[in-house]
Amino acid sequence: MKVICISCGHSLPLDKTYEDFEGLIRCYVCGALMEIKMSDGKLRGLNLPASSCEPRAETEHVNEGRV
């Protein structure tokens, strides 16, 4: 059973422990965390956990004190 890392594209081998699994796995190549959903040995869902890298809604305004 293999899962393709959505960050680097590397195929990650998963053993039988993951045939029924729902949770986070980490790519050993690039270190990206992925949320996977497996059932009956098939991949049902794969996405990046939303909380890990939330884009900032507000950009910081830096006032440069130019004279």
Ligand SMILES: [Zn+2]
């Ligand atoms: Zn990866």
